[in-house]
Amino acid sequence: MERIVGRTRLVLVEGDITRQEVDAIVNAANASLLGGGGVDGAIHRAGGPQILDECRAIVARQGRCPAGQAVVTGGGRLKARHVIHAVGPVWDGGSRGEDDLLRSAYINCLRLALSVAASSVAFPSISTGAYGFPIERAARIAFDAVRELVQEPCRLDEVRFVTFSRGDLLVYARLFEST
Ligand code: AR6
Numbered sequence: 001m002e003r004i005v006g007r008t009r010l011v012l013v014e015g016d017i018t019r020q021e022v023d024a025i026v027n028a029a030n031a032s033l034l035g036g037g038g039v040d041g042a043i044h045r046a047g048g049p050q051i052l053d054e055c056r057a058i059v060a061r062q063g064r065c066p067a068g069q070a071v072v073t074g075g076g077r078l079k080a081r082h083v084i085h086a087v088g089p090v091w092d093g094g095s096r097g098e099d100d101l102l103r104s105a106y107i108n109c110l111r112l113a114l115s116v117a118a119s120s121v122a123f124p125s126i127s128t129g130a131y132g133f134p135i136e137r138a139a140r141i142a143f144d145a146v147r148e149l150v151q152e153p154c155r156l157d158e159v160r161f162v163t164f165s166r167g168d169l170l171v172y173a174r175l176f177e178s179t
Pocket of ligand 1 (some may be wrong): 016017018037038042124128
């Protein structure tokens with residue numbers, strides 16, 4: 001499924017983010033930046049040890065990465081040249097600033113993608129796995145943040161949402177259809 005916003009193509013697919021042929025893929029990391037399960041584990045496994053080495057160097061330089069923020073490393077063995085490691089909020093009922101932190105994570109990823117001159121970037125559904133953020137609410141925040149940023153024409157040709165289940169795909173598809 002596709003939508004054009006500004007001069008950017010928004011694309012919805014179901015699949016494995018480690019296999020996407022884009023300039024940058026986003027990782028749903030944690031504040032340690034040292035890897036974990038879910039999409040984080042998959043990216044480090046597929047990309048190899050170079051990504052973890054770079055993450056360690058970043059933490060040594062600037063410390064842990066708080067929720068809402070992101071950092072960028074190379075892509076190691078991945079097809080993507082860059083990995084943007086975003087830390088989403090842990091869901092805690094919804095009244096502890098989770099929405100704003102999730103939105104910041106998406107916006108900061110897009111800014112980092114632009115800063116490394118990526119013209120295509122793929123996102124997983126940040127925070128909706130181990131961190132428990134409800135998928136409908138998260139997808140709406142993700143979609144709105146991306147749409148808002150690319151409304152002003154920018155150098156991003158494509159932003160891809162990569163869902164990992166049919167259920168998540170349908171949630172995003174409803175957003176694409178209603179726009
Ligand atoms: N490609 C695309 N999406 C995936 C893949 C994949 N290969 N694998 C899982 N997903 P999660 P979070 C989906 O738990 O909620 C880690 O341990 C998954 O189905 O990976 O932000 C980190 O180190 C879900 O829809 O990330 C942190 O400690 C989405 O990716 C913590 O989990 C996000 O699920 C972060 O939790």
